[in-house]
Amino acid sequence: MAVEIRILTGAELDTVLEDLARLRIAVFRDWPYLYDGSMEYEARYLSRYAGTPGAVIVGAFDGGRLVGAATGEPLEREVIQFRRPFEERGLDLGAIFYLAESVLDPAWRGKGIGHRFFDEREAHARRLGYRQATFCAVIRPDEHPLRPAGYVPLDAFWRKRGYRPLEGAIVHFPWRDIGAQEDTEKPMQVWLRDL
Template sequence: MTIEIRILKGDELEAALPDLAKLRIKIFRDWPYLYDGTMEYEQAYLSRYAQTEGAVIVGAYDGDTLVGAATGEPLEQEVIQFRGPFEDKGLDPREIFYLAEALLDPAYRGQGIGHLFYDEREAHAKALGFSTAAFCAVIRPDNHPLKPDNYSPLDDFWRKRGYDKLAGGIVHFPWQDVGEDVESEKPMQVWIRSL
């Protein structure tokens, strides 16, 4: 299968938001996020990308179908839950590009698309003058009843790309888990690297 990687900004970015919302709901439903999302929430949450200067979506397309996407925006434009842990550590959000979601349909994994997602977002961040890139990954207990037996965390992948955990850098962000009736805050570990 041939996958086309497209860098989406401006009107193209805005046009891709409904497909990104569907992809987020589908992929984040799985471990470790277990997100029980709705299109209504997604449309409100993702609309900020269309309004943020410097935001980008790196889309992976099979024909006209979005099968994967990775997003990013200047950390200074992110919600306080994401900015706060950096500020608490004395880091300047104006120098950091935040790599938000990275999603890929399981049928397309293992082809190097994940690396392209990071390559393209890091190149975008550098072109905008950012010196640092960072992202967050949800923290789940090892004994969680929904953890698959064959789950392999991405820590080694991220370390090979030069990222490391920011000591004490924990973001708390709410969402509704599969099987829950209400949202609850989830801890997320900050990963960071110099560009």
Template sequence: MSLRVEPLTGADLTAALPALARLRIEVFRDFPYLYEGTLDYEAGYVARFAAADGAVIVGAFDGDRIVGVATGAPMAGQLDAFVQPFRERGHDIEGIFYFGESVLLPAYRGRGIGHAFFDRREAHARTLGCSVATFCAVVRPDDHPMRPADYTPLDAFWRKRGYAPVAGLAGQFGWRDVGDAEETQKPMQFWMRTL
């Protein structure tokens, strides 16, 4: 296999958008997100993120096939659901870089791609003058009925990268869970580190 991780720009990014949308739906369908996504929503989301000022989208490839993606952009351009918790606590929004997601097909995990995703986005954030990186993760109860018996949260990986959850810094974001008829709001815990 010839695995590579690289930023997507220009025509390469545009050509990859449909694959990125499908990948998000596939990976986020699993616990803990349990996301019942649609291609229409995802296509718009990925295109909006790609067009954001200062954004970076990093792809992981096995040959020509996209097997993972990670996104990032300055916090100032994000949805209010993500920005407002920081404003309410007096954070300097202009100095914060937001990591939208890292999604990777299960067969490619444990090969250093997750670290490469963080490395590329952190480097990009520094070139923009950002001093803090953040992301958020859904909070699900330990006894959630759809939690697999062998589920291992990514907390240890994130801590190894220097990130920590910030007490009291949380938001809400809504989506429809697998098997549900209606969208519900989910608690989202923010993690941060100084760059």
């Protein structure tokens, strides 16, 4: 069972947005995101990639089926919530590439695909001249009632790749949790590394 990794840019991005939307809804429904997504929201949210110069989707395909994807775009093109911590610190947004979502069907985890997602997005950012890469990870309390027993956060994986939390840099971004009636803002820790 082999997966094919494809790097999609420009007009190619449109070819996977609907499948990426479905994958995001399924994967982000689990801990720690607990996201109650809709195709309507996803269509609006993801459409921006197709119109953003420098955006990338690294897709993992089983035959023609998208089983995983990781996205990225220039930080200066991201929504204000993700730009704000960098602007407040006087950092050069034009030097930073934002690694957005990374979603992978559970059946394909543990096969090195997560590393490829980072490798390919970082290589794409370097080709475009970016000097740093960043992403955000949701912060949930340890005592949250939906936290799975034995859950191990990905912090060690990210640190091994050279990422470190940017001290005091917290993004607040809204989405609807499963079982909730409305969107609420979630805190997300900013992680950063030099490329």
